[in-house]
Every structure is written in C-alpha cells, then in structure tokens.
Amino acid sequence: MLHQIAPEVFQISLMPRNSINCYIIEGVLVDSGIRSSYTIVKKALQKIPVYQHILTHAHADHQGCSDQICAEFSIPLLCHPDEVFRTETGMVTTDYPNPQHWIARLQQKFWAGQGHTVERTIGENDKIGNFSIIETPGHSQGHISLFREQDGVLIIGDVATNMNLLTTATGLRLPPNIFTTDQQRNIESLQRLAKLNPAIICFGHGPIMKNTERQFEQFVDKCSTAF
Numbered sequence: 001m002l003h004q005i006a007p008e009v010f011q012i013s014l015m016p017r018n019s020i021n022c023y024i025i026e027g028v029l030v031d032s033g034i035r036s037s038y039t040i041v042k043k044a045l046q047k048i049p050v051y052q053h054i055l056t057h058a059h060a061d062h063q064g065c066s067d068q069i070c071a072e073f074s075i076p077l078l079c080h081p082d083e084v085f086r087t088e089t090g091m092v093t094t095d096y097p098n099p100q101h102w103i104a105r106l107q108q109k110f111w112a113g114q115g116h117t118v119e120r121t122i123g124e125n126d127k128i129g130n131f132s133i134i135e136t137p138g139h140s141q142g143h144i145s146l147f148r149e150q151d152g153v154l155i156i157g158d159v160a161t162n163m164n165l166l167t168t169a170t171g172l173r174l175p176p177n178i179f180t181t182d183q184q185r186n187i188e189s190l191q192r193l194a195k196l197n198p199a200i201i202c203f204g205h206g207p208i209m210k211n212t213e214r215q216f217e218q219f220v221d222k223c224s225t226a227f
C-alpha cells in the first residue's frame with residue numbers, strides 16, 4: 001500500500017490500520033518494517049527506485065527486511081553510530097529495559113531481520129536530499145528523525161506514535177516504556193521536534209497526521225508536564 005504524502009514523499013503502509021509504516025523520501029528508503037514486510041517493500045521499490053536505505057533506529061519493526069532489501073537492490077545501509085551494533089548483529093532488543101521480556105523475545109524471533117553491514121553513519125545536521133537529520137535519542141540510543149523545512153514534513157520514527165499499539169485506536173502517544181531505553185530523554189527529543197513546527201508528521205506506527213491545529217505541540221506540552 002503506497003501513498004504519496006508530499007512531493008517525493010511516499011508512505012508504505014505495511015500492516016492494516018497503518019500499524020507499521022516505512023517511507024520513501026527523495027529516493028531513500030526510511031525503515032523497512034518486519035521480516036515478512038519484504039514482499040510489499042520490494043514491490044514499492046520496483047515502482048519508486050531508491051539509491052540508499054536509512055534506519056530511524058534498529059528495532060525489529062524497522063529493520064525487519066533491511067538486509068534482504070539492501071541485497072536485492074544493491075543499496076547501502078546507513079544509521080546513527082549508536083545503532084550500528086544492533087543493525088549489524090540483528091540483535092535488536094539489546095537496548096530495551098528488559099531484553100528478556102516475552103514480547104521482546106517474540107519480536108526478536110519472528111520480526112527481526114538479519115544484521116547487515118552499515119556503509120556509513122549519519123548524525124545531526126547531515127542532509128538526505130532536502131531533509132535534515134535530527135538526533136532524537138531516548139526511544140533508542142541512536143534514534144534519528146528527518147525534517148524537511150520547506151514544507152514541514154517530519155519523519156518521526158518512534159519518538160511518538162499516532163496509535164495505541166494494543167487497541168490500534170488513532171491518537172498521539174509516547175512509545176511504550178517496555179520498548180524505550182529512556183523515556184525522559186525521549187520526551188526531551190519530542191520537545192526539540194515540537195520547536196520545528198512540523199506540518200505533516202509521518203509515524204512508524206499510526207496514520208500520517210496533518211498538524212493543522214497544533215495538536216502535536218499540545219501533546220508534547222502534556223507529556224512534558226506529566227513527567
């Protein structure tokens with residue numbers, strides 16, 4: 001399921017109700033869903049060619065078919081230096097507060113893809129086309145977001161979700177604590193993103209959100225006072 005969101009920005013919806021998404025931005029694949037997302041991602045890339053692949057972070061629902069896709073299309077894989085270990089080993093739950101939690105074990109066993117060599121690392125202020133990399137640590141240590149200033153498109157990864165991951169009801173939420181390295185630090189990253197005044201927010205989980213009523217900033221304010 002391929003949807004155009006903005007010029008040269010496409011959402012690949014990998015599961016019903018947009019519960020897992022990846023994106024193509026200006027010829028770059030951002031994230032790749034889970035291992036079984038391979039067929040859908042491959043089909044999308046046959047329609048919209050990409051020259052490289054970036055991870056917002058190396059969790060199982062973002063790197064699931066990265067190894068297969070990079071091999072199939074002969075494209076390089078990029079991530080933040082603090083995500084390299086998990087990206088290259090495929091041991092993707094090692095930064096969870098409890099990597100032995102039963103859900104973490106299931107993710108590792110059924111969702112995670114094999115590790116893949118990182119060609120180049122990326123960090124704050126690096127550019128991917130017209131998008132700037134913004135370091136947004138907290139959900140994972142080396143989590144990054146991507147922001148295009150000219151039209152306010154924000155690829156937010158898992159800094160926030162637009163869905164309750166249990167009920168799939170739409171709405172802004174913090175990522176679950178059990179999958180988040182440091183929630184306080186994640187909220188600080190959210191505060192940074194709110195200052196950018198994003199117009200269109202693209203989530204790892206949940207539908208795209210047009211931030212017309214400044215709902216995002218209100219949500220961030222609420223999280224900031226709750227913590």
Ligand SMILES: [Zn+2]
Binds near residue numbers: 139179
């Ligand atoms: Zn995650």
Ligand SMILES: [Zn+2]
Binds near residue numbers: 059204
């Ligand atoms: Zn995720």
